[in-house]
Amino acid sequence: MGISALKDKSERGFLDGQFLIAMPGVQDGNFARSVVYICAHSPAGAMGFILNRQQDLSFPDVLEHLKLIEEPHTGFLSEQARYFPVLYGGPVETGRGFVLHSDDFSSESSIPVSDDISLTATLDILRAIAEGKGPKRATLLLGYAGWGPGQLEAEISNNGWLNCTPQDDIIFDPNVDTKYERALAIMGVSPEMLSTEAGHA
Template sequence: MAFSAIMDKKERGFLDGQFLIAMPNLKDGNFVRSVVYICAHSPAGAMGFIINRAQPVSFTELLLHLKMVDQSEAIMLPGATRDFPILSGGPVETGRGFVLHSDDYSSESSIPVSDDISLTATLDIVRAIYDGRGPRRATMMLGYAGWGAGQLEAEIGANAWLNCPASEELIFDRSLDAKYDRALALLGVRPEMLSTDAGHA
């Protein structure tokens, strides 16, 4: 499902603003032990971002690639800018950048995802972060996770995912390795408690 088609929807789906937490039987290499923040869910499909998968590209390399800075300017970037996190958001459109951020930043292209979190997918926010005018909390993803109509519901029915309300703290936390266990803890679940067998009452 195309990003624009999903984000253009007006109604909110029941998974909007939820975390999806991969079950052990989910063997797709893109999603093993992943935590996905769902930004949009409707009968047409769903889209979101993996929030615990590192991306080898640094923010400095991104600025150089976009020709926003040259090599001499890159060396002078403050540490907070150099260390700005870039994650691997999912297997769809991996060359495209998206910034999830607190709602204290807004541009014409910013889309509210929840009461406190927005999504901006234009270069304006990259410039703002570089200039020190960016949002208080933000993380950038390259690519996103997308599902077609009924696909995600079928995966949940097959016991591939758990879901729970998202935590803003966890979305923006930079300790990626701990996010999976911490997301499970939101449900009161420990990894060793998970069964790979689907149970239906």
């Protein structure tokens, strides 16, 4: 399931626009202690972005790689652009960039994810950020997380994930180290309270 699924608003799932928080039993290196923002959920599958994995690349590195700027010109970037967060969004299409951002920026390719958050996956938003004309709040993610039909629902029923309403502060905060604990705190849970055993009434 790819970004095209976001354009089809029909048959949306209950996890649209939700946080997924990995339970201790999730040992997969991509997803252990991860916070994922789900952008699309339907019978066809689900797509989202890991919000608490730093990339080794900086935003100027990405601009240079895409030939949007030349190396000597990186010093002329705005402070926002020089320190703009670049995260590992997931294991699918890791060479592709996606920008989650506030809805004060829009291009023809921007797709609304929620009432106040959009997703843009084209170079125009990177140019705008580099020029200091980008959205007020945004994060660049390389790659995404994807699940096939029924896969995510099965993982949740097997006690793999918690889900809760997201907070913009967690989505856009460049400090990834505390996002796991902060996302759990939305639910009134601390990491120590989590069990790897599924509960059965």
